[in-house]
Amino acid sequence: xxxxxxxxxxxxxxxxxxxxxxxxxxxxxALNRHREALNNGQETLCIKTDNREAxxxxxxxxxxxxxxxxxxxxxxxxxxxxxxxITESRE
Amino acid sequence: xxTNSTFLICLAGSIIGLLAGFLMHRSDYxxxxxxxxxxxxxxxxxxxxxxxxxxxxxVFFEIFRALGLLPLYPFPTLGFASAATIIGGFIFGIGMVMxxxxxxGTLYKMGAGSxxxxxxxxxxxxxxxxxxxxxxxxxxxxxxxxxxxxxKTLPGLFEINPAFILLPTTCVAILIFIKWQxxxxxxxxxxxxxxxxxxxxxxxxxxLSLLAYALIGMPLGITTxxxxxxxMIETLLIPEHIGTxxxxxxxxxxxxxxxxxxxLQGGPGPHIDSTWAIQFPLIAGIVLGSTLSAVLLGEFxxxxxxxxxxxxxxxxxxxxxxxxxxxxxxCNVWHLMGGLPILALQSLVFILGLLPGTxxxxxxxxxxxxxxxxxxxxxx
Numbered sequence: 001x002x003x004x005x006x007x008x009x010x011x012x013x014x015x016x017x018x019x020x021x022x023x024x025x026x027x028x029x030a031l032n033r034h035r036e037a038l039n040n041g042q043e044t045l046c047i048k049t050d051n052r053e054a055x056x057x058x059x060x061x062x063x064x065x066x067x068x069x070x071x072x073x074x075x076x077x078x079x080x081x082x083x084x085x086i087t088e089s090r091e
Numbered sequence: 092x093x094t095n096s097t098f099l100i101c102l103a104g105s106i107i108g109l110l111a112g113f114l115m116h117r118s119d120y121x122x123x124x125x126x127x128x129x130x131x132x133x134x135x136x137x138x139x140x141x142x143x144x145x146x147x148x149x150v151f152f153e154i155f156r157a158l159g160l161l162p163l164y165p166f167p168t169l170g171f172a173s174a175a176t177i178i179g180g181f182i183f184g185i186g187m188v189m190x191x192x193x194x195x196g197t198l199y200k201m202g203a204g205s206x207x208x209x210x211x212x213x214x215x216x217x218x219x220x221x222x223x224x225x226x227x228x229x230x231x232x233x234x235x236x237x238x239x240x241x242x243k244t245l246p247g248l249f250e251i252n253p254a255f256i257l258l259p260t261t262c263v264a265i266l267i268f269i270k271w272q273x274x275x276x277x278x279x280x281x282x283x284x285x286x287x288x289x290x291x292x293x294x295x296x297x298x299l300s301l302l303a304y305a306l307i308g309m310p311l312g313i314t315t316x317x318x319x320x321x322x323m324i325e326t327l328l329i330p331e332h333i334g335t336x337x338x339x340x341x342x343x344x345x346x347x348x349x350x351x352x353x354x355l356q357g358g359p360g361p362h363i364d365s366t367w368a369i370q371f372p373l374i375a376g377i378v379l380g381s382t383l384s385a386v387l388l389g390e391f392x393x394x395x396x397x398x399x400x401x402x403x404x405x406x407x408x409x410x411x412x413x414x415x416x417x418x419x420x421x422c423n424v425w426h427l428m429g430g431l432p433i434l435a436l437q438s439l440v441f442i443l444g445l446l447p448g449t450x451x452x453x454x455x456x457x458x459x460x461x462x463x464x465x466x467x468x469x470x471x
Contacts, residue, residue: 017397018397020192022464055281076390
């Protein structure tokens with residue numbers, strides 16, 4: 001048994017500086033791969049990016065898949081959080 | 092209008108460049124991305140703004156032409172359509188997706204601190220230098236495969252007034268735009284700081300293109316200067332070689348501007364000439380305009396921790412862009428934002444090659460990125 005099945009876990013993806021469209025591609029890939037854990041609320045996807053376009057495209061894609069998505073500005077980059085209960089955990 | 096003063100040409104170029112770079116950064120106005128995302132993700136939001144830009148430019152150019160304010164029509168250095176242009180467009184399409192930006196996108200992304208785009212920029216210069224070596228061979232191929240000669244534009248081919256084609260096209264386009272506008276398809280919610288809706292950037296870029304055409308005599312173009320920078324570097328490193336490269340002796344720009352009487356002369360050779368005066372300030376302006384935007388937003392940052400495979404991909408993409416923009420005598424900005432609005436045949440066939448190229452480029456890039464992600468996830 002891995003730890004992610006026991007405690008909610010942050011899946012971190014640091015995409016800063018990477019070529020377009022790596023951010024969206026990798027995010028979609030991760031959304032698919034972690035679908036079950038994300039759906040159960042056991043995991044939250046946390047993407048760091050400096051790609052301005054990705055802050056629109058990734059949340060749109062995630063929301064269309066039924067997740068909650070938030071964008072937060074941190075220092076010089078943006079952090080996109082995706083999950084089932086992300087809003088509750090923030091507020 | 093301002094062509095008898097090199098200072099004013101440079102000033103106009105810098106201002107246009109600064110504005111363009113600033114806006115492109117704010118809206119993330121990436122032409123390569125527009126086509127790529129349409130193919131990869133079926134996301135066409137940005138492509139709508141590009142359509143708006145092309146049609147707005149078309150209307151501006153046509154009004155100014157009808158008023159007699161564009162004495163150079165079609166503009167100088169526009170070539171004939173040929174099979175070479177299609178092939179060039181195809182390679183350009185692959186290159187711009189691999190580089191993560193076209194020749195202009197690379198500049199504004201580099202301006203905001205992107206190391207990947209800096210690699211693509213180096214590739215662009217290397218690619219231009221490589222093309223110079225094969226130019227005689229390619230030029231004869233181009234000549235042999237030219238079609239529609241002597242027509243350079245679609246109206247010219249049918250020998251009709253451009254308005255006969257442009258007017259109905261514009262009417263249809265406006266109807267489509269009104270539909271999009273009603274469906275709220277031109278704006279989107281964005282949570283980034285200082286976001287400028289892409290349609291505003293599109294209209295401004297059309298205005299800037301008109302400004303360049305009316306003031307200098309040509310729409311926006313920058314790629315000859317990439318070749319020029321390559322020639323300048325070669326002059327420093329291998330000065331005995333440069334004299335043997337026929338491409339660097341060319342002066343494709345060689346006109347007397349009808350309204351000012353000024354002689355505009357220039358080409359890819361390593362000299363400070365009219366081509367340099369028109370294009371270099373524009374290049375520098377786009378980079379600095381984007382830097383300014385990023386710094387003002389507090390978003391300027393240079394990230395070095397990038398998968399090496401992406402750096403290689405951007406460098407290769409840049410090389411393809413450099414080679415292809417010379418093979419087809421102009422880049423996507425020149426053809427989409429300058430040639431297409433006057434229905435230049437060369438630009439139309441360039442796009443014919445560009446679309447399948449972008450599609451293949453998108454496939455290559457998504458394959459490389461996902462493979463690399465898979466490998467790095469396995470490592471963990």
